[in-house]
Amino acid sequence: MPRTRGRRPAGSNTREAIVAAAKHQFGEHGYPRTTLRGIAREAGVDTRLVTHYFGSKQNLFVTVVDFPFDPVALADAVLSEGTGRAGYRLAELTIRILEDPGTRQTMTGLVRAAASEDEAAGLVRRILTERMLTPLAELLGPDHPELRAALIGTQLSGYVFTRYVLGLPGIAEADPTELASAVGPVMQHYLTGPLGEPVPG
């Protein structure tokens, strides 16, 4: 266990101060430009105390991450009018809320953290599964609900990655309404389409 020379004694108040500082710093500077040193300075503790409680920047990030939207309420709203056009509504809503800087920062932060090291990937996997995939799957019918939720995850994470992390030409500068039109049928397929058809050669 690392020894600390912090300006505060260790304790639950210290932990809370670090969490509050981390939320503020990640929100203000985004994931890549936030440092443990900056968080420690705002919390009034030694950097090694932050490391002691949370291990790494990645761990701290996934511990404090707040979704700027409620995934269950979103899925509920999308499915409340029936499944006939639910995929189109899902594409339109998710692409629209990703235009919000706070939402975008959280989701790109999760992608960056997951890509950085296996331990962080495990934490992001847990967050996305518990807060998004499982609740979504519970709202779907009996036909492959977990697989459908996860397939939606492949398209959404790829959208976040190419548009906001990679900046891929053709996606990064495209109009979100145009993208929602293009992605709508994909979400509809993953929600309600036939998944098990063999692929012809």
Add this chain to the structure above:
Amino acid sequence: MPRTRGRRPAGSNTREAIVAAAKHQFGEHGYPRTTLRGIAREAGVDTRLVTHYFGSKQNLFVTVVDFPFDPVALADAVLSEGTGRAGYRLAELTIRILEDPGTRQTMTGLVRAAASEDEAAGLVRRILTERMLTPLAELLGPDHPELRAALIGTQLSGYVFTRYVLGLPGIAEADPTELASAVGPVMQHYLTGPLGEPVPG
């Protein structure tokens, strides 16, 4: 310019030795566990000489990356039998070649590098655009070829991210044949479907 205390004089042979060592190390250990120090040791030079030539691990990776497949030949093969089922063939082929450890390592390495810092993202963006998206777009018809190629990129990168980087339940352990069946209609939509339809509310 950093001074070196390398065991070799600087020069084109040194650069080639670093590139060869980097290819071997990235191939052997994968992107996350490869270090500049390990590459320098294999090349018989000082680590600072590697930094001098290539800047960072990310830069070195994208400089030496070899696709274990030819994207143009793949797209050509997929489109040679007409576009009617081309998306299904594209899904089946790309998902199958990603089962190869070498291909998987290269593609996850590109995702990890792009997510690590803006400079590396720029290099990965250039590689994917020049070697995959532009050649694919040139094979497509006049209806939004760049957007279609990029949309395929959103689904493929999300597939690589969720299955191999994040290890998302429902995708990570799924049978690749089942996944190809699920993703086939998506690729078909992105290749030939109507993209511009407004999304109903």
